[in-house]
Amino acid sequence: MTIQTGKLTDPAVRAFVSAVNAHDENGFRELLTPDATMSDDGSDRDLTQWIDREIFASRGHMDVVKESNGGRDLVVDYRNDTWGEMRTRWHFDITDDGHISRFETGQA
Secondary structure (H helix, E strand, C coil), rough: CCCCHHHHHHHHHHHHHHHHHHHHHHHHHHHHHEEEEEEEEEEEEEEHHHHHHHHHCCCCEEEEEEHHHHHHHHEEEEEEECCCEEEEEEEECCCCCCCEEEEEEECC
């Protein structure tokens, strides 16, 4: 059973998932701070290259299975055209003004 995107607790995370699923790259980038960072499976990655390759060029999609930590930690069935589907975990650092300064993902 997945959680409907509109019912996700944290507004920034909800907008992140919505932008990924709508393939809205501009909307996605507007959610990030100018100096945002990310990691994948514990290794910091180049944010621009990673989101292009893992989300937008490969048509990524997030089905949220579980949320915790006020909606800033997710378990997601993530799929894209490159890797297929996998269960992943996501953690988001959100600024006071509601932007994402860092996200971390990896296999769950």
